[in-house]
Amino acid sequence: MQPFSFTQARSEDEAMAQLRQNSRFIAGGTTLVDLMKLDVETPAHLVDINALSLNKIETLADGSLRIGAMVRNSDLAHDAAVIKNFPVLSQALLAGASAQLRNMATTGGNLLQRTRCYYFRDPAYAACNKRRPGSGCAALEGFNRIHAVLGGSEHCVATHPSDMAVAMVALDAVVHIRGPKGERQVKIEDFHKLPGTTPQIETVVEPGELITYVTLPKSAFSTRSAYVKLRDRASYEFALASAAVALDLNGKTIRSARLALGGVATKPWRSHEAEQALTGGQASDQAFRAAAEAAMKSARPLRYNGFKIELAKMALVRALNEAAQL
Amino acid sequence: MQDTSGQGQNSQQHPTDTTGVGAAADHTSNRLPELSGNGSFGRPTPRHDGTLKVTGQARYAADHPIRRVVHAVAIQSTIANGRVKNIDASAAEKAPGFLAILHHGKAPKLYRPSNDFMSATKPGEIRVVFEDDRVYYAGQYIALVVAETLQQANYAASLVKIEYDFLHPVIDTDQAMNTVYDPEQFFGEKLTAQRGDPDGSYAAAAVKHEATYSTPLEHHNPMEPSASMAEWNGDELTLYETTQWVVGARNTVAETLGVPQEKVHIVSPFIGGGFGCKGFIWPHSVLSAIASRQVGRPVKLNLTRKQMFSACGHRSETRQKVRLGAAADGKLTSIFHDTLVQTSPVDEFIESCGTTTEMLYSCPNVGIAHHAVRVNIATPTPMRAPGENPGTYALESALDELAYKLKIDPVELRIRNHADTNEHTKQPWSSKYLKDCYRMAAEKFGWSKRNPEPRSMRDGKLLVGWGMATATYPGMRNPGAAKVRILQDGSATVVSATQDMGGGTYTTMVQVVSDALGIPVERIQSTLGDSMLPPAPVSGGSMTTASVLPAIRKACEQALTKLVQTAIGDENSPMHGKKEDEITAQNGRVFVKGSSPSSGNTYAEVLASKKMAAVEGEGFLQPGEERKKYAFQSFGAQFVEVKIDPEIARARVTRVVSAFDVGKVVNPTTARSQGYSGIIMGIGMALMEHTIYDDRDGSIVNSNLADYAVPVNADVPDLEVLFVDKPDPYIDDQGIGARGIGEITITGVAAAVANAVYHATGQRIRDLPITPDKLLQV
C-alpha cells in the first residue's frame, strides 16, 4: 500500500470540494481498500463519504424507488419495498459477497466495483490494459476461465463482477450523477462501457463526479422478476454466469421482457436480442430456450471459458422459468 | 510416512521403558485405576482451551505482545525460473522507518540442515533461503525488508526494484516429461513394489477395468497464515511460531543458523490449523531470526495469504492409472496403481498415492509404481493424508467402476475383497473393524434402499446419487515424553512438547490425567507447544494421540508412586509404614487397599503434611516389538448423497454418513469435529479446490481465498460421524488404545462424491474437482 491522505466530508458539496489530484471517494471500501493493498489502486487522497445523507430508500410520488448511493447492500436487499416490487434486486444482492461485506458495501460502490481478472489484480503482471493502458492483455492467452464471452475486445476481456448491477439493468434503473458541471442522469444500460480500445474507462463517471442516487422506475415487469447465479460453490463467490429477468405477462403472453446477464460479459449485459425473441410470444420452456440461444449467439469463447456459453443459457432459462411461475 | 523409532531427541535422558507387545496387558497391574472407569477418558469433553479461544485470549504466533517489535515483509520472486540480476534498494532505504534489507548478497551465512526426519531436522525445502541468486519458482523469497511498522515495511518493500534474468519455466507435467524419474522411497516406504504377477493376472482376468484419475494441485489454506516472531537475548533465540513440530522447528532452525539447539526456544501454544503446511520447517522461521539479529530488535514476520501459496508447501497434482482385474464373483485377481506426480527442482516430496493400494484389499497380484517430474513450482509437502487421500480417490473410484461392470453392490464388492491380514507386510492387523464400519454407516445412511441403476433415483427434478468409499490411514506412533505434577493444592499439571492444531490435544492430555489421578478436568492444567518441554513428535501422520497420551499415563503412574512413597514415609500419615502395593488411589485420595477411601488422605493432605510443593512423574515411551508383529491401520467408510440439478449443472453434497475404526475414541466431542473437518475438506477436494498456475510464467493465478474456493457453510450438509470405538490392544502398553484421527476422515470422501455423481448422472468424472463446467452434459 502506498501512502495517502484522508479527509471526511459531511455533505455532497464538501465531498466535491475536498477532491484533489488523484483522489477517490471511499464508501464501504470493500473494493477500494482491497485494491490499494494490492497496489492496483494508488490514490494520493481519499475522501470519506460515509457521513453523507445519501443513505435512504424512498418511494417517490411517481411510484419509482430512489436509492441513495450510500445505502448498504444488506439494507437494500432487506428493504420491504424492494422485496415486494423488485424481487430480482433483493435476490441479486443476497447472492453477492458475504453478509459482512454486504453490510459495508454501498449502492454507488457496487456499481463501480472493479473486475476480478487475476491479471488486473496482480501488478506483477506487466500486461494489463485496464491497469496500465497500452501494456497488453495477459488474460487473452492466459488462464481466462472467469473471463467474458460477450462484449470483449482484443484489448480486454474482463468481466464486470457485480450482481446488483445486473438486476438493475433488468429493472431499467437510472443512475444520478453529480459533478462540477451539475447533475445528470444516465440509464444503467449506458452507465458501464464496453472495453473497446480503452478498457481503463469502465463507466461514464468522470473523475470528480459523485454518484448520488439510483432510481428504479415503476414498471409492469419489475415484480415478476428473478435472479439466478451459477458458480463453483453455494455462496460467497462471484458468478460464473448469472441471469436477471423481469417479465410482463398477460396470461401466457409475454408483453415485455427484460433479460440481463452477469459473469459472462465485460459489462452488466442486457440482451435485446433475447428480449425481442420473447416479446409477443408465449411463455414456454421452448421459448425460453430460444431466447437463451439468441442471447448467446454473439458469444465468443476463449481458451478456458467456453463452458460459460452453455452455463449462461442455463441460468437464463432457469431465471425465466422462475419469473414466469410467480 | 513410516513410524520411526527415536528422533534423536535427547533419547539418552529418557530410558525406554516399554517392552512392546508383551507389555500390552501390563497396565492392568499398575496402581492407576482402570481406564474408562469414572474419569472423562472416552467421554464427550468440552475443549479445555475453548474459553480462551472464544474470548480471544488464546495467543497465536503473531499475537504475543513483545516490546519494541519491528516488522518484516518478504519480497518474493515474480518469475519462476532464472536469476536475480540486480536488487536496487536505494529508494527503499530512504523510506520512512526503514531498518534493513536482507537478500542473497546481504545475508548471514546459513547452513543446510541435516534433513533427517528421525532427528527432527526436516526443512520443507532443503535449499536454504538466500543461498544464491537462482530462482526456481514464482514466490521464492528474494529479499526481506524490515521497518518500524508493518505499513512502513510494506511500503519500503514496494520500492525495492528487482531485475531478473528470465528463463522459461516448466509448469505443466506434460512439458516436464524429459525430467521424469522413479523416486525410490517415501519416509522409508518403497515406492515401487510388486507381489505376484500383476500383468499376467490382469491379462487372464474375467472382468477388467482400467482408467486414469487425476487430482489437481491443492493448498492447505489453514485459517491462520504462518507467522514467526523472533527475539534474541544475547545468543539465545526465542521464536514465536505457528508450527506442528516445536522440536523440529528448534532443531532445524538451530542447524540452519549454525547455533546449538539449546540456544533456540520455540513457543507455539496455539495453531489456527495446519493440515501439514506447518509440519516441516519453512524459511520464514529462519528469516525472522536473521532479521532480528541484524537489526537488534525483535522482528515479526507474518505471511500474507498470497504467500501461503508458495511459502509452505502444497499437495502435488496427481495422475494415477489404476488397473483392476477380477473374477466373475468379484474377487480381485490383479491390482496395478501407477502414479505420476510433480516435485520441485530443489527438493523431493512425493505424493505416494500407491502405497495404500498395497494392503487395502486382499489380492494376490499387486503392483505399484511412482514417477515424478520436476517443475518450477515450490516443493510439495504433506497435506492431510498425503498419498492416502488422492490415492483412495483413484482406487475407490476404480472399484466403483469395477462394481458396475461386475453388477455387484460396491459395499459387497469391498467385503468380498476384505483384507483379513496386511498382505503387503504379511502381518496380522493389531485390530480391524472395517466391516463394522461398512455396516454401521450403510445402515444409518439407508444404503439398502439404493437402486444401483444410474439416474434411477430422483428428488423432483434433481438427480440423486449415492456413493461410498473406504477410508484408511496408518496407525502411526513415534517416541513421546511428558511430565505430570501433582501440586500442593491437589490440582495437577501435564506438559509435553506436543502441539494442538485445533484438534484437541490440550483436552485429551487433561482427560488422561483426570482419569489416572481421579482429579476433575477443571483442576488440571495442560501445557504444550514449547520446545523446552519433554519432547514429542510432529503433529503429523495422525500420531499425536498415540505417541503422547501413553507417556502421560506413565508419568501419572510415576507421580502417584512418589505420592504414595511420601505418605508411607510420613509418620503422621495413616499409611505410614505400609508397603507400596498396599496403597491404592481413587478420586484424588490415597488409602490402604480394602479400607474406606476416607481413612486415607487427599493428595493435598499428603503433600501438606511433608510441606512439599509437588510430586512429579515423567513418562517416555516409544513403539517397540509390537511394530514388528502387527500392522497398525485405521479404517472407515464414507457414504455420500449428492443431488444434481442437470438443468443448471449444479452438484451439491446433501448428506454424508461416515464410520471410522480408529481404536479408542478418547474424546468423542473433538473426534466428531475431526470427522466433520476431514469430510468438509474432502467435499472441497471433490467439488472445488484447485490451485491454478499460469503455465506461461509459473505464477499462481488464484492465490487468495476468493479465487481458491473451499467449502463455505452453505456447501456443508448434514454430516453424521460414527465410531466403532474399540481400543487397539497393541498400539501402546498403557491401555490408551487410540490410533489417531486427524487424517483418515478425509480419505475416500472425494471418491464417494465422484461415485455418487456417477450414480446420479451416469457420467464418470475422473478429473477433480467436479466443477459446473464438467456437468454441462448431465
Ligand SMILES: Cc1cc2nc3c(=O)[nH]c(=O)nc-3n(C[C@H](O)[C@H](O)[C@H](O)COP(=O)(O)OP(=O)(O)OC[C@H]3O[C@@H](n4cnc5c(N)ncnc54)[C@H](O)[C@@H]3O)c2cc1C
Ligand atoms: C471477497 C469479496 C467477494 C465479493 N463477492 C461479490 C459478489 O459475489 N457479487 C458482487 O456483486 N460483488 C461482490 N463483491 C464486491 C462488492 O460488492 C463490492 O466491493 C462493493 O459493492 C463495493 O462497494 P463499496 O461501498 O465497498 O465501494 P468502495 O470500495 O468504497 O468504492 C469502490 C469504488 O467506487 C467509488 N465510489 C464509491 N462510492 C461512490 C460514489 N457515491 N460516487 C462516486 N464514486 C464512488 C470509489 O471511489 C471506488 O473507486 C465482493 C467483494 C469481496 C471483497
Ligand code: SF4
Ligand atoms: S482482461 Fe482486461 S483486466 Fe484482465 S488482463 Fe486483460 S486488460 Fe487487464
